[in-house]
Amino acid sequence: MSLDRRAFIKGAIATSAVAILPVKWVFAGNMPLGMASLDISSLTWSKAEDLPDYFTVLNTKPLNAYPAEHMLDKAVTPGDVAFIRWNGQMPDFKAMDLKTWTFKVDGESVKTPKTYTLDELKQRFKHHTRRLVLECGGNSRVNFFPGTKGNQWNNAAVYCSEWTGVLVRDVLYDCGIKEDAVYTGHHGIDKHLSGHGEAISRGVPIDAALSDDALIAWSMNGEDIPYMHGYPLRIVFGGRPASVSQKCAVGISVRNKVHDGHKMAAPAYQVPKYPVAPGEKVDNKDFEIIEQMIVKSLITFPESGTEMKLGKKTVLRGHAWAGLREVIKVEVSYDYGTRWHIVELEKPKNATAWQQWQTELDLPEQGYYEIWARATDSEGDTQPVVQPQWNPKGYMFNGCHRIAVRVV
Numbered sequence: 001m002s003l004d005r006r007a008f009i010k011g012a013i014a015t016s017a018v019a020i021l022p023v024k025w026v027f028a029g030n031m032p033l034g035m036a037s038l039d040i041s042s043l044t045w046s047k048a049e050d051l052p053d054y055f056t057v058l059n060t061k062p063l064n065a066y067p068a069e070h071m072l073d074k075a076v077t078p079g080d081v082a083f084i085r086w087n088g089q090m091p092d093f094k095a096m097d098l099k100t101w102t103f104k105v106d107g108e109s110v111k112t113p114k115t116y117t118l119d120e121l122k123q124r125f126k127h128h129t130r131r132l133v134l135e136c137g138g139n140s141r142v143n144f145f146p147g148t149k150g151n152q153w154n155n156a157a158v159y160c161s162e163w164t165g166v167l168v169r170d171v172l173y174d175c176g177i178k179e180d181a182v183y184t185g186h187h188g189i190d191k192h193l194s195g196h197g198e199a200i201s202r203g204v205p206i207d208a209a210l211s212d213d214a215l216i217a218w219s220m221n222g223e224d225i226p227y228m229h230g231y232p233l234r235i236v237f238g239g240r241p242a243s244v245s246q247k248c249a250v251g252i253s254v255r256n257k258v259h260d261g262h263k264m265a266a267p268a269y270q271v272p273k274y275p276v277a278p279g280e281k282v283d284n285k286d287f288e289i290i291e292q293m294i295v296k297s298l299i300t301f302p303e304s305g306t307e308m309k310l311g312k313k314t315v316l317r318g319h320a321w322a323g324l325r326e327v328i329k330v331e332v333s334y335d336y337g338t339r340w341h342i343v344e345l346e347k348p349k350n351a352t353a354w355q356q357w358q359t360e361l362d363l364p365e366q367g368y369y370e371i372w373a374r375a376t377d378s379e380g381d382t383q384p385v386v387q388p389q390w391n392p393k394g395y396m397f398n399g400c401h402r403i404a405v406r407v408v
């Protein structure tokens with residue numbers, strides 16, 4: 001992005017100067033004098049109050065908010081509908097200075113620690129663009145029975161945007177990695193709610209950091225990263241819990257042991273090593289880190305609650321993804337899983353991007369229906385209908401997504 005669109009949008013809104021807008025502002029003349037136009041760009045949102053009211057705000061300290069599932073209908077998720085998750089204080093975005101922003105590579109297992117400016121990262125390494133699914137480990141938590149503590153996400157704490165940056169691998173190799181490297185640790189600028197220490201600092205096995213699906217990105221969907229999603233630089237991994245995708249990133253440590261940053265210890269972002277009964281208490285020593293997300297799908301059209309006309313075919317569509325695997329089949333049912341119908345499924349744009357599916361529905365008679373979708377991955381794993389393995393923190397719920405429609 002050559003022009004600073006963020007500054008431009010703010011300027012346009014502040015002055016309401018119709019003449020400088022690059023697009024035609026229909027009915028601009030009808031706007032009452034002195035009224036400011038709505039800010040529709042997520043680029044400028046910097047606090048909870050800036051979010052449009054189609055977000056459900058779970059809490060503001062820290063800020064966590066999600067949209068309705070049908071808002072994720074597009075193949076590439078726009079910044080203004082992606083869920084928002086902060087673990088601690090939000091950074092003072094307006095005080096950020098791109099000229100002095102640096103990214104540091106350090107840790108026991110790096111050969112030569114180095115610090116890069118944003119310009120150096122952009123100039124020294126090859127640029128890559130990838131669609132990557134970012135899914136919170138606790139996405140869909142609201143569906144678990146018995147319920148578990150934590151943010152009660154609906155099924156929309158997931159999105160797939162297009163990220164541009166450099167490969168984590170290229171930067172790590174530029175510094176050199178010692179033989180004993182086993183893990184990475186990611187660092188951001190945001191502070192713990194107490195004001196002391198990092199809000200969150202998670203990492204991945206070193207092989208994951210050296211893969212094709214790990215970026216240090218400065219752009220989301222071809223523009224600056226919206227503040228809420230990690231401006232000005234984000235470490236992004238597809239297919240893993242989104243907690244490893246550090247926003248407002250300032251560095252990576254190459255570690256000779258599993259990273260011990262904040263929220264690495266059990267039970268945060270961990271599940272029991274063995275199956276437990278729903279509601280069972282589990283000792284912290286019996287947890288293991290969630291490294292990958294699992295097969296799942298969403299119905300994004302039509303919106304749940306839609307009325308359909310009898311005898312008129314209706315499009316049904318959505319997305320499916322499977323962590324580091326590929327989805328090979330999506331089926332839908334409108335009779336509570338009695339019969340499943342295979343639908344059209346696209347290949348992923350790149351590994352760990354979500355895949356689009358669609359079909360035409362012809363519901364047999366008037367009345368109420370539930371529509372269910374389930375995806376199957378390249379290893380034959382599929383989504384459970386009721387609920388997956390219950391776990392104390394309510395992670396990785398991948399039961400079928402359901403919507404309700406009425407035929408009239």
Ligand SMILES: Nc1nc2c(c(=O)[nH]1)N[C@H]1C(S)=C(S)[C@@H](COP(=O)(O)O)O[C@H]1N2
Nearest residue numbers: 083084085086087136188242243245246247
């Ligand atoms: N700096 C920073 N990065 C972070 C977090 C955070 O609190 N601070 N939260 C993580 C978690 S738990 C999730 S689910 C994702 C959310 O990304 P989003 O806000 O773009 O949806 O960011 C991850 N990266």
Ligand SMILES: [Mo]
Nearest residue numbers: 085136137243
């Ligand atoms: Mo998360």
